[in-house]
Amino acid sequence: MSDRKPDYDLIVFGATGFVGRILCGYLLNQKVDSSVKWAVAGRSQAKLETLVAELGARADGPPYLTADATDEASLRELCAQTRVIISTVGPYALYGELLVQVCAETGTDYCDLTGEPQWVRQMLERYQAAAQSSGARIVHCCGFDSVPSDLGVYYLQQQAQQQLGEYCDRIKMRVRAAKGGVSGGTVASGINIIQEARLSSRLRQELNNPYSLCPDNSSTVTHPPTLVPVQYDLDFQEWVSPFVMAAINTRIVLRSNALLGYSYGKRFQYEEAVLTGSSVKGWLAAKGLSAALTGLTVATAFSATRRLLENTIIPKQGEGPSQASQEQGFYDLRFWGVTASGKTIEVKVLGDRDPGYGSTAKILGQAGLCMAQDFAKSDKPGGFWTPASMFGNRLIERLVKAAGLTFER
Structure with missing residues (x-):
């Protein structure tokens, strides 16, 4: 783990994808800037500039950083700049492993919206020990599934x-x-x-x-x-x-x-x-x-x-x-x-x-915010968690208050 103090609380990686754009617009509408310092990231600088310009038409657009899902050095630099990463870059079985590895090794908290059970199992087997050692909390399946x-x-x-x-x-x-x-x-x-x-x-x-x-x-x-x-x-x-x-x-x-x-x-x-x-x-x-x-x-x-x-x-x-x-x-x-x-x-x-899109983006956004704002490292140890075991009632409260979900008898 690096002793460098992160510049951001939260980074959305894969921000220029379809769900990523919805998610960024949602975070902007939630006015999280007042309590969370966040940025967007992706592979294409041109697409990021376009996204930030679109978001900035409604308010001050977030900062952007470039990183490639296949470039370990760029991902390590990305993780050094944030406490939490939300990833929308899938299929995760094809493009997601390296970021999970880097997060697990650097102590960076992570959540995504994968629905690929075979890939989740592989990540558990390969990086659980590293996440437990570094303190990284990894939470897969933070969209409509599951x-x-x-x-x-x-x-x-x-x-x-x-x-x-x-x-x-x-x-x-x-x-x-x-x-x-x-x-x-x-x-x-x-x-x-x-x-x-x-x-x-x-x-x-x-x-x-x-x-x-x-x-x-x-x-x-x-x-x-x-x-x-x-x-x-x-x-x-x-x-x-x-x-x-x-x-x-x-x-x-x-x-x-x-x-x-x-x-x-x-x-x-x-x-x-x-x-x-x-x-x-x-x-x-x-x-x-x-x-x-x-x-x-x-x-x-x-x-x-x-x-x-x-x-x-x-x-x-x-x-x-x-x-x-x-x-x-x-x-x-x-x-x-x-x-x-x-x-x-x-x-x-x-x-x-x-x-598949609107609700998933809001759920994923609140999961990332919940991790960034509600759980200190001392509250939950590093490792691979599920939404219920990591967030529990805190995420339910957030989803009811700000993501359009209802839980009732």
Whole structure:
């Protein structure tokens, strides 16, 4: 670790990307300059100058710094100038490792919006010891995947303890409704996972293990599949279909339980799915969504069909919806839990922007601010944390106050 005093509290790396630009605009609108000294960073000086000029049209634009995700020296210089880095540079499995390594080695706190479980596992294995030694707090998955799920479970468990006197040992999350597109970066990350899995039997085995991100990488409890098949959910009295984000969200929630000292219990189970309705139409919708997900997975596994999709329906990286479309987006997530004694409880998490862009940018921004403002190095030791185990109620409070989320029974 360097003895040099950082110039900034927070740097947004990848600021000129689509989510990065939304994030910077959000920080500016929040007027964080009065309490946090922040800057933007990226590879292209010209794009950074354009971004700062655009931001400066509304107020004083933030300072900018240049750094390349593949250039270790530039990343070390970047880390020397800040206490916290927010990274939006993905797919992280392709472009994210070097920055995580440098942050772990220099004691620089870090958060991102990855949804790539195989990459998160690799980072844990390679840099956990360095982060613990340097004091760097590394928090992956600070966007729509997996903050609403992770903190939704955390919130439900607190309510269960207060109202029922015990934690739930089984929780379901169901997507009641959502509007908004998936980001090009998310799609690119998903395609990369599929391509890696085709070439690695070890990765295929890992992706079948819901406990792959837990410290001991296993459990004596048999956990349901992370992708729930089409079925009728008796607790919600509706048909359900697989939820694509369940693969990462389930693993983060299970890791949070482990990092919180298994406060949810050693036998805790969690699953996610999409509600499609109670009638025959609901069954047909569930079957259709499941078939579409399977078809997309198969199509992206082969180069010819993948290129066709990339040239037609899949959004490109750096592209995204208009401001108006983001503002028209939303999501409604319902959580249902049952205790060992059979008592049940329900809560919901609502978001006021599209999940893939507008809400993700606000969530990520508040995670970075929470790390910069609310947690001294003495409050949490270095290592790889999850949103719930690192931030807990402090981030819930921030999201409710300034990011358009609602947590309620």
